[in-house]
Amino acid sequence: MTGRSPRLGRLRRVMPESRAGRIAPDPRAARPAEARGARPRRRGAQPKVVALGGGRGLSASLAALRRITGDLTAVVTVADDGGSSGRLRDELGVLPPGDLRKALAALCGDDDWGQTWARVIQHRFTSQGDLHDHAVGNLLIVALWEQLGDHVQALDLVGKLLGAHGRVLPMSAVPLELQALVKGHDPERPEDVDTVRGQATVALTPGEVQSVHLVPPDPPAVPEAVEAVLDADWVVLGPGSWFSSVIPHLLVPDLLDALTTTKARRVLSLNLAPQPGETEGFSPQRHLEVLGRHAPKLALDVVLADEAAVPDRDVLTEAAKRFGAAVELAPVARRDGTPRHDPELLAAAYDRIFRMHGRIGPWR
Numbered sequence: 001m002t003g004r005s006p007r008l009g010r011l012r013r014v015m016p017e018s019r020a021g022r023i024a025p026d027p028r029a030a031r032p033a034e035a036r037g038a039r040p041r042r043r044g045a046q047p048k049v050v051a052l053g054g055g056r057g058l059s060a061s062l063a064a065l066r067r068i069t070g071d072l073t074a075v076v077t078v079a080d081d082g083g084s085s086g087r088l089r090d091e092l093g094v095l096p097p098g099d100l101r102k103a104l105a106a107l108c109g110d111d112d113w114g115q116t117w118a119r120v121i122q123h124r125f126t127s128q129g130d131l132h133d134h135a136v137g138n139l140l141i142v143a144l145w146e147q148l149g150d151h152v153q154a155l156d157l158v159g160k161l162l163g164a165h166g167r168v169l170p171m172s173a174v175p176l177e178l179q180a181l182v183k184g185h186d187p188e189r190p191e192d193v194d195t196v197r198g199q200a201t202v203a204l205t206p207g208e209v210q211s212v213h214l215v216p217p218d219p220p221a222v223p224e225a226v227e228a229v230l231d232a233d234w235v236v237l238g239p240g241s242w243f244s245s246v247i248p249h250l251l252v253p254d255l256l257d258a259l260t261t262t263k264a265r266r267v268l269s270l271n272l273a274p275q276p277g278e279t280e281g282f283s284p285q286r287h288l289e290v291l292g293r294h295a296p297k298l299a300l301d302v303v304l305a306d307e308a309a310v311p312d313r314d315v316l317t318e319a320a321k322r323f324g325a326a327v328e329l330a331p332v333a334r335r336d337g338t339p340r341h342d343p344e345l346l347a348a349a350y351d352r353i354f355r356m357h358g359r360i361g362p363w364r
Contacts, residue, residue, distance in 0.1 A: 047233040054099040057240025059106035064346035072166030073228040074103040079176040082200030101137035107164035117162040177215040182207040221254035232264040250295040267302040273339040285319035300325035
């Protein structure tokens with residue numbers, strides 16, 4: 001949501017200007033999106049962007065994207081079964097709210113209003129009782145679901161309260177269970193392939209994930225999420241936990257159909273490093289290979305990676321060609337040496353991609 005929220009106390013809400021790098025358009029850029037059938041957009045309009053994922057990876061992408069567009073929608077996985085989200089899901093039968101909360105926090109502005117509310121909804125209680133480790137935002141979201149009986153309406157209302165620079169939607173309206181076929185999940189049986197159940201368990205498996213699927217196997221997509229993908233100018237997939245946050249979007253039939261038929265351009269943002277357990281030892285191109293196995297009809301336009309995380313650009317380029325995609329390398333990691341994205345560097349990378357691939361001239 002982008003509407004102006006009421007004031008809280010004496011907090012002053014100031015809309016921050018984008019600090020992303022302004023890169024001049026290149027007349028030799030790739031052919032405009034209009035040439036490949038996308039809807040022409042009026043000069044000066046901001047791109048409509050949809051970002052898919054979950055957890056910290058999606059939060060990093062949203063924190064960057066909100067700096068360069070005011071027309072932003074997050075579509076979030078709903079298979080989390082750990083921590084506060086898992087407890088609320090088990091007790092109340094609701095969607096797990098944790099990744100939705102993180103996305104809303106990432107869309108909060110850098111002004112006093114936005115940062116105060118980001119801290120509030122991310123705050124976790126510490127106690128010896130049942131409230132221990134519950135996040136305030138999880139309780140707020142679930143309370144509004146119960147009050148309004150509508151997932152989308154409730155999340156829109158929370159976004160309005162926070163002054164969020166965008167909209168947050170669940171990818172499905174039913175809680176999902178993630179299951180994976182894992183080789184060597186039991187270290188004493190390294191050659192055996194077992195079915196591992198639950199997102200939290202899959203994310204931490206010591207074995208090699210072969211494939212993932214959802215239960216129920218053909219979950220319904222939230223109509224507003226499908227509509228957003230079909231109406232977008234750009235769709236951003238990743239970064240994030242590959243098997244538990246990125247690939248699940250491709251396992252929702254209506255959402256996958258929208259991703260394969262949309263006239264939007266599609267960018268895949270790769271992780272900065274393999275994730276211990278889930279993608280241990282994965283090369284950048286291996287991430288593309290497993291994505292292709294789960295969605296062989298998916299086409300991409302751009303694969304974005306940090307230049308320091310790609311040991312062999314030629315090999316990654318060949319892997320990207322199978323999706324019809326170009327590779328863009330850019331410094332997007334924090335300079336402290338941790339495998340985390342820097343919001344401003346990532347914003348500059350997205351800004352350049354949006355300008356140079358599929359459109360000549362500025363969006364704004």
